[in-house]
Amino acid sequence: MEPSTQKLIHTFGALADLGQEIAGTGDFTEMVRTSMHLLLGTLALRRGAVVECSGPGPLRCVAIWGLSDQALNGFEIDEAEMESFLGGEICELLVRNTSSANVFLGKYRDKLAGEGVELVVPMVVRGEVTGLVLLGGKASGEEFSNDDFETIRAMVRHIGVGIHTHRLLEQLAQRAEENRRLYDELRTIYRDTVRAFAAAIDIKDKYTQGHSERVGRYSEIIARELGWSEEEVEGIQIAGYLHDIGKLIVDRDIINAPYKIDAKNSIELNRHPNAGYEILAPIRHPYADIPFMAKHHHERLDGRGYPDGLTDQQIPMGAKIVSLADSFDAMTTDRPYKRRRSFEDVVIDLRENSGKQFDGKVVAAFARAILKEVKGETRERRITKMLGKSYLEGDQVATLLTDLITDLERDYSRKEAKAQSL
Amino acid sequence: MDTSSGGLVRSHCVGTTAVVYASDYLNKLSGEKIERECRRQLNCGCRALVIDFSDTKLVNSIGISILLGIIDVAEKSGAQIVFSDVNNQTVQLFEMLGLTRHVVLAKDEREAILNLSHFETTTPVVH
Numbered sequence: 001m002e003p004s005t006q007k008l009i010h011t012f013g014a015l016a017d018l019g020q021e022i023a024g025t026g027d028f029t030e031m032v033r034t035s036m037h038l039l040l041g042t043l044a045l046r047r048g049a050v051v052e053c054s055g056p057g058p059l060r061c062v063a064i065w066g067l068s069d070q071a072l073n074g075f076e077i078d079e080a081e082m083e084s085f086l087g088g089e090i091c092e093l094l095v096r097n098t099s100s101a102n103v104f105l106g107k108y109r110d111k112l113a114g115e116g117v118e119l120v121v122p123m124v125v126r127g128e129v130t131g132l133v134l135l136g137g138k139a140s141g142e143e144f145s146n147d148d149f150e151t152i153r154a155m156v157r158h159i160g161v162g163i164h165t166h167r168l169l170e171q172l173a174q175r176a177e178e179n180r181r182l183y184d185e186l187r188t189i190y191r192d193t194v195r196a197f198a199a200a201i202d203i204k205d206k207y208t209q210g211h212s213e214r215v216g217r218y219s220e221i222i223a224r225e226l227g228w229s230e231e232e233v234e235g236i237q238i239a240g241y242l243h244d245i246g247k248l249i250v251d252r253d254i255i256n257a258p259y260k261i262d263a264k265n266s267i268e269l270n271r272h273p274n275a276g277y278e279i280l281a282p283i284r285h286p287y288a289d290i291p292f293m294a295k296h297h298h299e300r301l302d303g304r305g306y307p308d309g310l311t312d313q314q315i316p317m318g319a320k321i322v323s324l325a326d327s328f329d330a331m332t333t334d335r336p337y338k339r340r341r342s343f344e345d346v347v348i349d350l351r352e353n354s355g356k357q358f359d360g361k362v363v364a365a366f367a368r369a370i371l372k373e374v375k376g377e378t379r380e381r382r383i384t385k386m387l388g389k390s391y392l393e394g395d396q397v398a399t400l401l402t403d404l405i406t407d408l409e410r411d412y413s414r415k416e417a418k419a420q421s422l
Numbered sequence: 423m424d425t426s427s428g429g430l431v432r433s434h435c436v437g438t439t440a441v442v443y444a445s446d447y448l449n450k451l452s453g454e455k456i457e458r459e460c461r462r463q464l465n466c467g468c469r470a471l472v473i474d475f476s477d478t479k480l481v482n483s484i485g486i487s488i489l490l491g492i493i494d495v496a497e498k499s500g501a502q503i504v505f506s507d508v509n510n511q512t513v514q515l516f517e518m519l520g521l522t523r524h525v526v527l528a529k530d531e532r533e534a535i536l537n538l539s540h541f542e543t544t545t546p547v548v549h
Contacts, residue, residue: 006518014483017483034450038484041488043519044486044487045487140523
């Protein structure tokens, strides 16, 4: 093979490898180091370094080969020196060229020559010097030819683009991180505001303080048990906090009546889901369907709920969850006209009303979550804390929950089989 | 033997000469392993290096750069370096790029060690 052909093949191979290296998404320093090796190996240069600058100031060495570690210590570049690298012939950048007008070379010529550096090539991308490539002489002892200069120029441009791209990606990553942080802050602010709203709603009802907060937490627990995504779980928690926001327009005396309210007041009280929807609908919530969950949290699977009398499939799943959480909290906290019910009573109620008022799958999920706490399978005991430690004590609690889950799972398996056969 | 990167670099010592075997494709990964092994041998007191290319079919640009680094380190340590059993294509590449100005090429490992015999000292090497 002719030497010139072999040289061409060797150079093409290196350029192909360099392109692959620059386009890779691996470690930045390793990319620069490999690129430098490719350049040195293409022309068999015995030493070299790649230094970067992001403006006037000290040069930062990214890769070095064949030069002492301290070789480039103290090198700085100022604006005029950077400008002197824009344009001009590459032979102007030969260290031994004492007639070169390059300001940087003028300042560091002796030091560079002492280290065996023969050529300083700027990496210029979009009219800006992003760094310098310092090159030693050829192992052959020959002078740099014009072909060598062309090869060096092309490869250095590639390396410069690689560094520039890396910087852009770094800036992009920083901005994305900043945006993520701001978004997290906004979400926290939103959640705190919603919780403050929930507290405000509950203050109106002196008997149900903390109700909205608990409904939010129960809803979150149920959704998590149902395998909802983190985003959806956060959304249902917010819906739980806000489900009774419509009560803000209901007369305080009706809400706080120490007896079962009459039909007229009941109609007034039953306006709150629609009112809640009206309040929440204009707000751009970061989670989907929150207004609908508030609107439909008093719907029943059998169509006897309000405000729209929706049935099973028409009721959003989120509203079914909030509905159960709401009823469960109503049954397990003292109300003005009755004391809270025993856990056994509550389980019987849930069993009886599954398929009528509540979705059996939702009830089963909640029962599973409670059972996990009762059995000590969870690190936190959030439900126990809300209900009070003694409420879930007793040997029969686990049995009640297990039986409830078994019954409900059997029910909805039958229901699904029936639906499939139709 | 260098095993630090998961792969092995075969090497052995003949007196104060270390023989290091290059792999079939001398690129960055294998080149760096060979470089580390050569440095280790020199640090252990070797006075000469033989890099055996009998398995090497191809040497790329990075391989050239790393070999130049090894030559540099050997020269700075005052050690002699010989490349043995290099195939014709790679010999042409080494000649074209000027590597042969800095290393002796030998037909095989035996000839390389023979060439270096005058370099041997009687100081035992501890590995």
